[in-house]
Amino acid sequence: MTSFSPVVEARGLRRRYGSAQASGFTAVRGLDLTVRRGELFALLGTNGAGKTSTMELIEGLARPTAGTVKVLGHDPFRERAVLRPRIGIMLQEGGFPGDLTVAETVTGWAALASTPRPVAQTLDLVGLGERAAVRVKQLSGGEKRRLDLAVALVGRPEVLFLDEPSTGLDPQARAAVWELVRELRDEGTTILLTTHYLEEAEQLADRLAIMHQGRVVTGGTVAEVIADRPARISFELPEQPSSSLLPLPGTEVRFAGRKVTVRTTELQRTLTELLGWADAQGVTLHGLDARSATLEEAFLAIAAEVGAPEPDDEPTTPARRRGLIGAQR
Structure with a gap:
């Protein structure tokens, strides 16, 4: 022990x-x-x-x-x-x-x-x-x-x-x-x-x-x-979105066609807001995947910073x- x-x-x-x-x-x-x-x-x-x-x-x-x-x-x-x-x-x-x-x-x-x-x-x-x-x-x-x-x-x-x-x-x-x-x-x-x-x-x-x-x-x-390192949420929308469609303040949102990747330091809050938005808009988030940062991601970020x-x-x-x-x- x-x-x-x-x-x-x-x-x-x-x-x-x-x-x-x-x-x-x-x-x-x-x-x-x-x-x-x-x-x-x-x-x-x-x-x-x-x-x-x-x-x-x-x-x-x-x-x-x-x-x-x-x-x-x-x-x-x-x-x-x-x-x-x-x-x-x-x-x-x-x-x-x-x-x-x-x-x-x-x-x-x-x-x-x-x-x-x-x-x-x-x-x-x-x-x-x-x-x-x-x-x-x-x-x-x-x-x-x-x-x-x-x-x-x-x-x-x-x-x-x-x-x-x-x-x-x-x-x-x-x-x-x-x-x-x-x-x-x-x-x-x-x-x-x-x-x-x-x-x-x-x-x-x-x-x-x-x-x-x-x-x-x-x-x-x-x-x-890894606590202060961004978590990642990824999903695909039925049609190509614009950034104005995704009101997620305090996050980094990237688009690749219909594929969307969101990086956030507040995974639970951002995921709750995202699901609320999708429900209100009647939008299906295909292949939704949410995960915290890995130690490897944190290590590489720290190495780049120093x-x-x-x-x-x-x-x-x-x-x-x-x-x-x-x-x-």
Whole structure:
């Protein structure tokens, strides 16, 4: 059950690469972030927004240039040994030795945990039970992603960091991972997720934050993030209309022949007015469809409002490439 007890707290977090001169690059710029116990929090942003750099600081893979971060009350960089048995990390790429089998790989990571899950149970959780004896180098891309997840889960983590967990998975495997993630959250695991699949965040996240150029530009529940974004009503009229026929103040109305699209920030009010008008005019609205904004629409609008990211993308550090502390990211 989600509570207001913070599990991850970042205050004034900054991370700079290189010198203070023009050649340097600040990837995280005074970021504040709180993840509550038992919730699934999604961190979103375009490439170069600072997600990777932020995650590395929270996971303890790098030291902040300024600011503080606490995970379960500990500094993840200075107190890594204390935190390691309590967290699981799924990086973008595990980099596990190709000649080891799937079972051998997970067994090696299980040895680092105080109360690990049985290896066979862990592999069954991620759908790799029948691939236990297969060498890592023989796995498909999607199977390697599931192995990354298995390594992150084998230690029964209190806090789980998932970096693009469903990248490379087919739709069936992605749905299975989503269901597993929901089950882990429902069992009390706190999960911090990064993803480029906005549908994934919309389906899974209790709360989210959208980053741009190292800062959080908006956040909250999915409903809160999309609340101020226009909803859409579409329908077709029996004959080509004119704008004067449609008295819907405070909306944006577009015509394409007999097809009409209305965008509004007050969906219920506009829909009520539209139906009242149609009833009074004796007009049938064919194919009437009304829907709130999606997270993808909100994300694209926010990205357009804040502008393009700086050209210097987030560096991939040696620590992340080597896959330290568990699994990806």
